[in-house]
Each structure stands twice: as structure tokens, then as C-alpha cells.
Amino acid sequence: MKIGFDNQKYLKMQSEHIRERISQFGDKLYLEFGGKLFDDYHASRVLPGFAPDSKLKMLLQLADQAEIVIAINAADIEKNKIRHDLGITYDADVLRLIQEYRDKGLYVGSVVITRYTGQPSADVFKTKLEHLGIKVYRHYPIDGYPNNIAHIVSDEGYGKNDYIETTKPLVIITAPGPGSGKMATCLSQLYHENKRGIKAGYAKFETFPIWNIPLKHPVNLAYEAATADLNDVNMIDPFHLEAYGVTTVNYNRDVEIYPVLAAMFEGIYGYCPYKSPTDMGVNMAGNCIIDDEACQEASRQEIIRRYYQALNRVAKDKGSKDEVYKIELLMKQAKITTDMRSVVPAAVNLAKETGTPTAALELPDGKIVTGKTTALLGASAAVLLNAVKELGGISDDIHLISPTFIEPIQGLKTGYLGSKNPRLHTDEVLIALSMCAATDPNAKLALEQLPKLRGCELHTSVMLSSVDTNTFKKLGLHLTSEPIYENNRLYH
Incomplete structure (x- = not known):
């Protein structure tokens, strides 16, 4: 495969940018890690030259300051959601991740079970983790989320969640896959830290969508194909466009949650340090693409692969036709046919x-x-x-x-x-x-x-x-x- 991405440049730029963001906040920074931390094979496929463990290498430079909290959605435990690239369930992947992080010398402080509503399988998993000596916390669904800010940012909203005890200045929130509640975990912690008089910050490290390439670039469309089952949609960041007059790309869940985050920061600092969802991110991947056509072609191939994976899941009664239809639409937008594979x-x-x-x-x-x-x-x-x-x-x-x-x-x-x-x-x-x-x-x-x-x-x-x-x-x-x-x- 033709190389289209400069991984060494990426490691240097990304680590420097994260350090700059950490320095902007005082007592504690919650850093949401989207995607896969040390086996980001999607990124390595659509950005040929990207090393699957790039994020891990950067984090190891901060190992003495950092601890990891792993989030998992209780509904994913209940329905035995599978991580398709590894063929194992999300709850099994949590155990795998903990072991992998420990083997690499990283400290895993705890696991948080999000959107907990008394699911029996989540209770069993919690007991299993606790028997292994791992701290487990529970977060709950919040009525009116994400629009009823007054209720969310209250003792009846985030206040109902367990406060996750952490000991390091940098807290990495990661998960087995998307939809696990990483951002909500960060926001909940900001609320609890504020009540305890601790000045805490938030930043987001997510490779996709890449904010400084076009909305319909195949790399960004491939991300939509990868998350078609979540109904994620890439979109122009309206807050960034209004604040700076510059067009950047984000996705619907971040745009939806931004008013909540802005309101929370106003409660903590009296102002919001971020003018847009794009400002929250620290992603430098778009600056390290050295052969755009190579990345476009790799991404077109990835979209076709995602299409066949969705078709196979439907054939096995494990997927939704809506997922197939969405990827078919993405293929039309990118002018892709299966014969191109x-x-x-x-x-x-x-x-x-x-x-x-x-x-x-x-x-x-x-x-x-x-x-x-x-x-x-x-x-x-x-x-x-x-x-x-x-x-x-x-x-x-x-x-x-x-x-x-x-x-x-x-x-x-x-x-x-x-x-x-x-x-x-x-x-x-x-x-x-x-x-x-x-x-x-x-x-x-x-x-x-x-x-x-x-x-x-x-x-x-x-x-x-x-x-x-x-x-x-x-x-x-x-x-x-x-x-x-x-x-x-x-x-x-």
C-alpha cells in the first residue's frame, strides 16, 4: 500500500499539542480518547503509514502523570455487543484493555459502567471486576439529555452519578468502542470536581472526523461508514464557523453536547475556554497527510469493506438494513462501486x-x-x-x-x-x-x-x-x- 501519512511528524506534533493543552488547565485535565488507544487499525487502513499504536506511544511519555478510566455502556454488556475487529464482546475487551495497559506500564484506576439502569449482566460484570480488585463506578441516564442543561448540570443530573476517585493530574477516559459514554463521563467528573473545589479541564483526542479536511473527503466518509450503526453524521461545526468564520468538520454528537460543555465551563470558570466543539479537540492528523490521493483511495477501499461487513451482519440477523442503506448513500456520495475493489x-x-x-x-x-x-x-x-x-x-x-x-x-x-x-x-x-x-x-x-x-x-x-x-x-x-x-x- 502506498504511504500517505507521516507517522513520525504526527507523533511529534500530536504530543506537543497535548502538552500545550494540559498546561492550559490547573489541577486536573480529563482527556477523552476516542477510537482505539493502541490498536487503531481503522486509522492505519484509511491513513496508510499511521501506526496502530501511535496514541499509546504518546501516552507513554506522560505515564507518570496519567491514569486511565475505562467506560463501558451497560446496554452493550446486556446485549453482548461485539467488537468486530477482534470478535470479542465489549465486556471481555475491557478485561483485555486493562491487562494490555498494565503490561505497557500504564495505571488503570477504575471502570465506569455508563447508562446503568439495573441491567443484571452489568451487575454480574461489576462483581467480577471487583473480585479482581478493580474499582467500579456507575453512571445513569439523565432525563432531557443533552438539551435540558439546567437539569443535567444539577444534583439530579450529573450529581446522581458516582464520583470517580482519581489520583493523577491527567485522567484518560477511554472505552472498547464508540457509544460507551466517554464524553458524558468527563462532563460528570467536571461537575463533581467543581463541587469539591477542584479546577478541572476537558479536552478531546479523537482522530476522526478530521477537522481540517473537507466534510465529504473519503477519509471522513470512511469514519461515517465505520459508525453507521450509531447514526453518527459528520457536519460543519456551526459554532466554529460563527466564532472564527472558518469551516471545520465535526460530528453530530459533539455539536449537540457543546452547549452543555459550554454551560458547565461557565459554571466552573465564569467563562468557556472553548468557542466551538472543534476547539475542544487536539487532533493533528490532518496536518500529517503527505499523499492525499493515497489516503483517499485507502478510504474508498475501507468504505467498501464496511459495506460488505454490514451486508454480512444483516445476512446473519446481527445487523440492521438501515446501516447498509447509510453506507450505500456514502458510496454514492463518494462515487464508489464494489467493482472498485x-x-x-x-x-x-x-x-x-x-x-x-x-x-x-x-x-x-x-x-x-x-x-x-x-x-x-x-x-x-x-x-x-x-x-x-x-x-x-x-x-x-x-x-x-x-x-x-x-x-x-x-x-x-x-x-x-x-x-x-x-x-x-x-x-x-x-x-x-x-x-x-x-x-x-x-x-x-x-x-x-x-x-x-x-x-x-x-x-x-x-x-x-x-x-x-x-x-x-x-x-x-x-x-x-x-x-x-x-x-x-x-x-x-
Whole structure:
């Protein structure tokens, strides 16, 4: 992928800007971290060159001053909301995050369960965390939020929330994903700190939407596609336009909450230090784009991937058609079609020709290899073997795994393990390939090509099993699939 973003420039500019913001406030700063803190793969896909752990690297420079509070929406716990890039629930991701932060040397002070209304699963999660020695606080829905400012900024509004005990001057509020209540947690804390006579400030660190590129730039449209299930909408910041006469981009939830924040600051300081939602942010990403066309193309590809993900969720009764319709609208605005993802027509056309499930994989040099389902291998396993052959310069007529080697594995699957599908999945193929590599130089050479697949594009003509999907994720492939089951069955 062509590099379009200067990550080193970003690290320098962003860390300096955050330090400047911290210095503007006295006793304490609540810094809302939007997106992913150390595995921001969306940013790395739409801004090629952006390192997924850039935010973490900046935060580590402030580790002695900072503590982390993780927010999770009680409704997300109740409905077992999945973080799609990792395939785990939000509550499981909270535990993962705590462990990851601790392993990196960062202090996690507590977890706050937001929008709590007595959800049983939230109570179970709270008890689990407390047994692990983690402090847990609860925040509640507020009637009239976000418009009834007088009620919100009162003892019956934010005053009902638990006060989160913190010990560091910089408090990072983060979460497993969007809609977790990070900003509301910050505002609630400002209210409680003010009652305790502590001068506290607030700032927002969120990569998207990027405020100083056009509203309909593909990078910003890709953010809308990523949050289509939340009904987030990018918009011109009307407060910034009025204050400065300059057009900047923000999104609806920040614009809606700005009057609340402004009113709270007026109660704390007698004035609001921010004239607009854009002023609240500290994002420098837009200043570090060095190849705009590369970022535009990467973002167009991301929108198509998000579209297929939404289609797959609908096919599995796990998503909403409204999400699909919204992304289709974004695609029209950006003049995008699915055929612009070159692996899509390659896989779909081959499936029509052969009448079997197929897969197409685009290699780093742009060449596309394909695979189809056979008696021995599924399409995913076939395209994987064909890809490593091509990358290793191995002749197509060479068997990396002998059929006589595959057949006993098939016998094990169907005869002893009760599987109805004798064909090898991708993980089974990789294990067989690694065993062959001990004695076969070609298999060894093929295995050594796997790292080259990271970041490559892959499309399949049918939805894959969780086994194949997870294997491709581990290999770093960008996978999409047609919203079609391989078999017309009632239960999958």
C-alpha cells in the first residue's frame, strides 16, 4: 500500500499539542480518547503509514502523570455487543484493555459502567471486576439529555452519578468502542470536581472526523461508514464557523453536547475556554497527510469493506438494513462501486464460471490469485496456498501438501471428530504445511511468504466459517465476503 501519512511528524506534533493543552488547565485535565488507544487499525487502513499504536506511544511519555478510566455502556454488556475487529464482546475487551495497559506500564484506576439502569449482566460484570480488585463506578441516564442543561448540570443530573476517585493530574477516559459514554463521563467528573473545589479541564483526542479536511473527503466518509450503526453524521461545526468564520468538520454528537460543555465551563470558570466543539479537540492528523490521493483511495477501499461487513451482519440477523442503506448513500456520495475493489469481480466472476465457492486475493504487487472449492480444499485454503506459491516463485504444478497427506486428516475430521465437511480449513492447511516444511524445501519456502500477506485484500464468494475468518485476521488480510451462505440450510 502506498504511504500517505507521516507517522513520525504526527507523533511529534500530536504530543506537543497535548502538552500545550494540559498546561492550559490547573489541577486536573480529563482527556477523552476516542477510537482505539493502541490498536487503531481503522486509522492505519484509511491513513496508510499511521501506526496502530501511535496514541499509546504518546501516552507513554506522560505515564507518570496519567491514569486511565475505562467506560463501558451497560446496554452493550446486556446485549453482548461485539467488537468486530477482534470478535470479542465489549465486556471481555475491557478485561483485555486493562491487562494490555498494565503490561505497557500504564495505571488503570477504575471502570465506569455508563447508562446503568439495573441491567443484571452489568451487575454480574461489576462483581467480577471487583473480585479482581478493580474499582467500579456507575453512571445513569439523565432525563432531557443533552438539551435540558439546567437539569443535567444539577444534583439530579450529573450529581446522581458516582464520583470517580482519581489520583493523577491527567485522567484518560477511554472505552472498547464508540457509544460507551466517554464524553458524558468527563462532563460528570467536571461537575463533581467543581463541587469539591477542584479546577478541572476537558479536552478531546479523537482522530476522526478530521477537522481540517473537507466534510465529504473519503477519509471522513470512511469514519461515517465505520459508525453507521450509531447514526453518527459528520457536519460543519456551526459554532466554529460563527466564532472564527472558518469551516471545520465535526460530528453530530459533539455539536449537540457543546452547549452543555459550554454551560458547565461557565459554571466552573465564569467563562468557556472553548468557542466551538472543534476547539475542544487536539487532533493533528490532518496536518500529517503527505499523499492525499493515497489516503483517499485507502478510504474508498475501507468504505467498501464496511459495506460488505454490514451486508454480512444483516445476512446473519446481527445487523440492521438501515446501516447498509447509510453506507450505500456514502458510496454514492463518494462515487464508489464494489467493482472498485478488484478482488470482488475476480471472486464473483470465477464463482459464476465454476459454480463453486471461490476466493480472490490481491498480492502486494497488484496481481490477483484465486482459489476454488475442491474435494480436498475449501476456497479459502486453496487461495492461501496459491498466494504463497506465487510469492515464493513456486511452480503451480508442485503440490505443497500431498493429497496422500491431506486424506488422513480428512479421515480424522469425518471419522473421529464428527465433522460433516471433509475439506481442510485454512488453519488445518497451515498446520499441514508447517509439518511438510520440516522435510520439503518448497513447503518451507511457501511458509516463509506468509508475512507478505499482511495488508493484502481478499474477497470470497460466500461467507466463511469463524475458523477461516479468524485465521485471515491473524495473517493481517483485509477480508470481505458476499452475503451468501455456502449451504442453503436453516442452521449455520
